[in-house]
Amino acid sequence: MNSILYGCLAKEKDTAFIEFWAFWANEVYILLYMKEITKQTRGIFGEDKVKKVLDAMIKDGEEQYYFENIVLPIGIERTTQIDFVLLRPNGLFCIECKNYSGFLFGRAAGDEWTLCNNAMRQKVPNALKQNNLHIYGLGRLLKERTYINSLVVMVQNNSKRVEAHNVIDLNNLRDYLVNFDNDCAIPKETMEQLLKELGACPKGSIEEKQHAQKVKTRRELIARKICPVCGGRLIERKGKGYLFYGCRNFPMCTFISRIRPLTEEENKEYLMHYGRKKSR
Numbered sequence: 001m002n003s004i005l006y007g008c009l010a011k012e013k014d015t016a017f018i019e020f021w022a023f024w025a026n027e028v029y030i031l032l033y034m035k036e037i038t039k040q041t042r043g044i045f046g047e048d049k050v051k052k053v054l055d056a057m058i059k060d061g062e063e064q065y066y067f068e069n070i071v072l073p074i075g076i077e078r079t080t081q082i083d084f085v086l087l088r089p090n091g092l093f094c095i096e097c098k099n100y101s102g103f104l105f106g107r108a109a110g111d112e113w114t115l116c117n118n119a120m121r122q123k124v125p126n127a128l129k130q131n132n133l134h135i136y137g138l139g140r141l142l143k144e145r146t147y148i149n150s151l152v153v154m155v156q157n158n159s160k161r162v163e164a165h166n167v168i169d170l171n172n173l174r175d176y177l178v179n180f181d182n183d184c185a186i187p188k189e190t191m192e193q194l195l196k197e198l199g200a201c202p203k204g205s206i207e208e209k210q211h212a213q214k215v216k217t218r219r220e221l222i223a224r225k226i227c228p229v230c231g232g233r234l235i236e237r238k239g240k241g242y243l244f245y246g247c248r249n250f251p252m253c254t255f256i257s258r259i260r261p262l263t264e265e266e267n268k269e270y271l272m273h274y275g276r277k278k279s280r
């Protein structure tokens with residue numbers, strides 16, 4: 001009798017233990033998700049700061065023109081946006097802004113850079129390589145052939161430990177552009193032609209960019225089987241002709257995402273199962 005009671009208690013303890021950890025795992029997912037959202041907003045604030053510097057230069061009489069958020073098609077139904085394309089008589093620049101806080105270490109050639117924030121170490125993609133893709137896309141968009149200079153601006157002025165001449169601090173942006181040494185200045189006619197072409201390039205709004213990033217984050221979360229609505233685990237389920245992800249927190253959370261249509265056989269099996277359940 002005693003041992004049965006003890007067994008029951010132990011079982012209860014186990015469930016409590018599992019529930020406890022499931023709860024905290026869920027909290028961590030939500031935390032990660034919120035962190036992703038903050039990252040997106042920070043990016044947009046960073047672009048604003050770069051814009052302020054460029055505007056101030058124009059106000060001071062510098063001859064330069066910039067275009068924000070030029071949309072580039074990459075693959076089917078996918079787009080990316082260039083933060084800034086800047087045209088000056090001493091060069092055409094494709095500018096990528098990064099708003100990382102902490103110490104950043106990296107090289108021009110590496111695939112990833114290291115970001116150290118307090119005791120945390122984190123790998124971030126090499127922004128120059130990201131920008132190379134932008135430059136390739138922009139080059140295809142423009143008919144006028146001009147060399148496109150890659151420039152990465154660190155909004156929080158932490159480029160010092162990145163070994164690349166074209167990764168600079170926001171504080172140095174003005175000096176860098178004014179003193180940029182280009183053997184062959186862009187001729188006036190080419191400038192005019194480029195202005196026309198850049199003006200005609202499709203441009204996205206900041207909202208669209210935010211949206212695109214959100215979609216990307218959403219897609220990434222789903223790929224990692226995390227519910228983008230509540231942060232719960234996603235579980236594969238079959239239903240109504242589709243294989244889909246459903247949230248473990250159903251019915252509190254009703255998020256679903258289709259994975260693929262069911263094959264004929266799977267569908268038959270599903271209908272059989274469903275039918276049997278119904279007839280009971």
Ligand SMILES: [Zn+2]
Binds near residue numbers: 229248254
């Ligand atoms: Zn959910």
